[in-house]
Amino acid sequence: MTPRNHDRATYGAHAAAVGDALGKPFIPWQRLAADVALEVDDAGRFVYSDVVVTVQRQCGKTTLDLATSTQNALMGRGRRAWYTAQSGQHATDKWREMVEDDWAQSVISPLARKPRLSNGSEALRFYNGSTFRPHPPTVDSLHSKQVDRASIDEAWAFSQTDGQALVQAIAGAAGSRSMVTGQRPQVWIESTEGTVDSTFLNAVLERARAGDPTVCLIDYGIGPDVDPTDLDAVAAAHPGYGYLFDMQTLVDNLQRLGPGEFARAYGNRRTGATERTIPLDAWKRAAYTDPGQPEGPIAFGAAVGVDNVDATIVVAVRVAGDVIVGVVPEGHSPGSDWVLPRLQQLSTEFGAPVAIDRVGPSGALFDAAERAQLDLVPLTSSAVTAAASNVLSWVTTEPQPKFRYRPHAALDAAAELATRRWIGDGAWTWGRRASVGSISALEASTLAAWAVDHLPKKIGRQLF
Numbered sequence: 098m099t100p101r102n103h104d105r106a107t108y109g110a111h112a113a114a115v116g117d118a119l120g121k122p123f124i125p126w127q128r129l130a131a132d133v134a135l136e137v138d139d140a141g142r143f144v145y146s147d148v149v150v151t152v153q154r155q156c157g158k159t160t161l162d163l164a165t166s167t168q169n170a171l172m173g174r175g176r177r178a179w180y181t182a183q184s185g186q187h188a189t190d191k192w193r194e195m196v197e198d199d200w201a202q203s204v205i206s207p208l209a210r211k212p213r214l215s216n217g218s219e220a221l222r223f224y225n226g227s228t229f230r231p232h233p234p235t236v237d238s239l240h241s242k243q244v245d246r247a248s249i250d251e252a253w254a255f256s257q258t259d260g261q262a263l264v265q266a267i268a269g270a271a272g273s274r275s276m277v278t279g280q281r282p283q284v285w286i287e288s289t290e291g292t293v294d295s296t297f298l299n300a301v302l303e304r305a306r307a308g309d310p311t312v313c314l315i316d317y318g319i320g321p322d323v324d325p326t327d328l329d330a331v332a333a334a335h336p337g338y339g340y341l342f343d344m345q346t347l348v349d350n351l352q353r354l355g356p357g358e359f360a361r362a363y364g365n366r367r368t369g370a371t372e373r374t375i376p377l378d379a380w381k382r383a384a385y386t387d388p389g390q391p392e393g394p395i396a397f398g399a400a401v402g403v404d405n406v407d408a409t410i411v412v413a414v415r416v417a418g419d420v421i422v423g424v425v426p427e428g429h430s431p432g433s434d435w436v437l438p439r440l441q442q443l444s445t446e447f448g449a450p451v452a453i454d455r456v457g458p459s460g461a462l463f464d465a466a467e468r469a470q471l472d473l474v475p476l477t478s479s480a481v482t483a484a485a486s487n488v489l490s491w492v493t494t495e496p497q498p499k500f501r502y503r504p505h506a507a508l509d510a511a512a513e514l515a516t517r518r519w520i521g522d523g524a525w526t527w528g529r530r531a532s533v534g535s536i537s538a539l540e541a542s543t544l545a546a547w548a549v550d551h552l553p554k555k556i557g558r559q560l561f
Contacts, residue, residue: 099313101133105144108135108168115171116164118205126152126336127161130315134285135165143281145313149305150287151298152317153365155346156337158287162248163195165285169246170227171208173278178229178246181263183254185233189219191250192231196221234259236266244271247284252298253291260297290318290367299367318365321534322506325360325513326351326377335363360513368514375512379493385423385501391416394552396474397425397443397451398545399466401433401458402535408433408462409507409538410440412449413545420491420549422542423503429538437465450474450552452544454481457529459540474548482524484547485517488539491546500546511539 109132116123123131134148152158166178180195182188196212200221209223221229232238234255247267252260264284271282291298305314319325319334328347332338338347351359356377360366385391393416401408410428414421427439440451452474455463466473491500502508515536518528527540 098316099133099145101129102136102144105136105138106141107132107137108172109133111135111171112161112165112168115167115205116160119160119164119167119199119203121157121160121164121199123161123164124157124337124340126315126317127157127164130161131165134283134313134315135168136313142275142279143283145311146281146283147305147309147312148283148285148315149301149312150285150315151290151302151365152315153335153337154289154362155342156317156335157341158250159191159195160199162250162285162287163199166229166246166248167200167205169283170223170229171225172280174226176227176245176278177243177274178227178248179239179242179244179267180229180231180248180250181234181238182250183234185231185235185238187251188231188233189216192219196229234263236262239266239270242270243274243277245274245278245280245282247271247282249284249286250288252286252288252301253295255295255297257296257300260301290361290365292361292368295367319360321366321510323364323366324509325356325364325366331364334365357513373513374515374517375489375492377513379498380509380512383492383498383501384504385421386504391421393417394549395447395449396545396548396552397440397449398422398541398543398548399436399440399451399453399459399462400537400540400544401436401462402537403458403529405433405458406535407431407507407537408436409541410436410443411508411538411541411545412443413542413549415549415552419499419501420546421501421503422545424505424508424538424541429505429507433462436462437469440466440471441469444471448472450548452476452548454540454544456481458537474544474551476544476547478520479524480547481544482520482526484543485526486524487550488543488546502542505538507535507538508542510534511536515539 112131113123113128136144138144170176170178180192182191209221213220219231244267267284274282286301288298305312317336319331323330357368357373361368391414393414395412395414398411410425411422412425450472453459453463453466488500492498514534516528517525519525527536
């Protein structure tokens with residue numbers, strides 16, 4: 098989230114006054130967003146050329162867009178504000194909703210002529226010569242047009258190719274406006290988080306969260322460790338809760354959408370897919386909360402997250418027909434330099450084998466473990482795919498799961514985010530890059546479960 102710089106002036110109060118006049122007074126997050134996004138430098142020019150707003154559903158994002166677009170149009174004569182969304186029809190429908198339901202009924206409607214609603218020529222024309230119009234999200238829709246303010250709504254729906262082409266078209270249309278108006282044009286990119294397929298929005302957010310000084314980021318949502326079915330936690334992270342809806346709305350939408358889509362829509366958390374691969378109910382049922390330690394043969398699994406973001410060591414124990422896994426003490430941390438020394442400690446103490454995938458992010462760890470002469474479980478590509486299929490099958494076994502796990506934040510998060518990567522001919526494994534976030538804990542658990550299920554007769558001492 099971009100902080101407010103109180104040394105700068107802002108047009109935020111002007112936008113808030115428009116909200117009041119529209120009959121939609123700003124709630125706290127909207128006022129803060131307007132104050133930050135509309136900060137100006139010593140010359141009175143907007144500080145930020147791009148404003149990225151990612152918030153949950155039912156936050157009042159549309160009200161903020163209409164108020165700030167109107168504020169922009171009223172800054173001077175002949176200004177041009179535009180609005181688009183995931184399709185031309187969506188853009189027109191949403192623009193009509195803003196203009197007909199909010200603007201036309203407001204006390205400031207006399208500042209503009211009667212809205213023009215004819216298909217293809219929709220426009221709100223202010224008496225100062227400024228306009229606010231919708232347009233389809235195509236590269237040629239703004240050809241020969243002028244842009245002082247552009248809104249791209251529901252940005253999660255755009256591919257990287259289409260979204261970037263649209264941004265470039267807007268930039269071309271806005272190119273000379275600062276010389277004409279003396280004001281920096283702004284592009285507002287607005288959306289709830291998407292899925293792994295939301296490649297345009299994901300790239301925009303990566304740039305914004307990296308701290309690009311030209312970008313104002315307004316960002317609300319639940320953290321990666323928050324259970325999306327914990328409605329109190331979801332409510333606490335939602336800036337519209339208590340102002341625009343109540344707890345019953347969350348209860349109803351969790352039931353209607355399911356945990357995966359609910360986490361995206363009301364938690365504003367990116368998901369690997371519209372629904373999780375491992376069903377939440379089955380995963381919860383598989384939790385092993387017995388305070389006692391299970392007795393049986395053991396094996397370890399280790400995995401490194403994509404781009405070395407983290408690593409996890411898991412122990413698996415076979416108890417009768419079940420496999421129970423748990424992250425070992427000091428077994429999940431950022432980076433991977435710590436993994437081999439910890440594996441050497443565990444191997445020496447318990448004499449149990451270790452499973453590491455020699456392909457992918459864990460390849461360097463496998464090589465180091467092999468050179469250190471650790472007892473490694475042989476893994477072929479078919480074994481890796483079979484291991485993933487086994488875990489999904491065992492977790493969802495009725496009436497009782499055959500795969501159990503000690504609850505751990507990293508493992509719960511990985512189970513929520515994990516998606517499949519299809520290998521061919523129906524085979525699949527966990528998709529490391531397709532999943533939105535590290536799944537090293539789930540991968541290590543999968544390998545440990547495979548290893549303990551394929552132990553030689555000689556086994557080590559039990560550890561949990």
